[in-house]
Amino acid sequence: MAFPNTLEKYVEELRGTIMDHPELNHVLLDRDDGENKDFTDAELERALKQALAKINAYPPRTSYTFASFPSKWYYTILIDQAIVRLLMMKGILRTRNEMPYQDSGGITVDMRGKGQQYLSIAQMFYQMSQQELATFKQAVSISQAWGGVHSPYGKQWW
Numbered sequence: 001m002a003f004p005n006t007l008e009k010y011v012e013e014l015r016g017t018i019m020d021h022p023e024l025n026h027v028l029l030d031r032d033d034g035e036n037k038d039f040t041d042a043e044l045e046r047a048l049k050q051a052l053a054k055i056n057a058y059p060p061r062t063s064y065t066f067a068s069f070p071s072k073w074y075y076t077i078l079i080d081q082a083i084v085r086l087l088m089m090k091g092i093l094r095t096r097n098e099m100p101y102q103d104s105g106g107i108t109v110d111m112r113g114k115g116q117q118y119l120s121i122a123q124m125f126y127q128m129s130q131q132e133l134a135t136f137k138q139a140v141s142i143s144q145a146w147g148g149v150h151s152p153y154g155k156q157w158w
Contacts, residue, residue, distance in 0.1 A: 080128065081133065087125060
């Protein structure tokens with residue numbers, strides 16, 4: 001399996017993970033651009049960049065790029081953080097555009113009224129991904145400490 005190491009490959013991995021494929025998207029999309037995708041590449045890129053920034057800012061601070069992120073073992077942390085961003089973006093959009101309608105017969109229709117569901121799933125993903133991020137950063141911290149602690153006794157033979 002080839003692990004992502006560019007923004008474009010991360011976009012492809014993210015789209016596959018959230019199953020945002022035209023043949024699967026058929027109910028109430030927010031756009032009618034003919035592509036039948038729930039998220040544009042630009043939206044996926046924004047979520048990935050925000051996720052990477054959040055990961056880098058979480059202590060201990062790091063300066064990973066998409067090329068230098070430790071993809072082989074930890075790329076799913078970046079994907080999960082991006083999913084949180086996407087769900088929050090979609091939840092905000094859906095909440096902002098909610099349009100409940102009730103006819104005179106008492107039938108209620110809630111067009112695009114899934115904002116709370118998106119935000120609820122985002123909260124669940126956030127909690128899970130924060131635990132993974134904390135574990136990842138703890139491993140980074142330990143590896144930095146082990147790499148920087150030296151002893152004069154380490155090279156002596158007895």
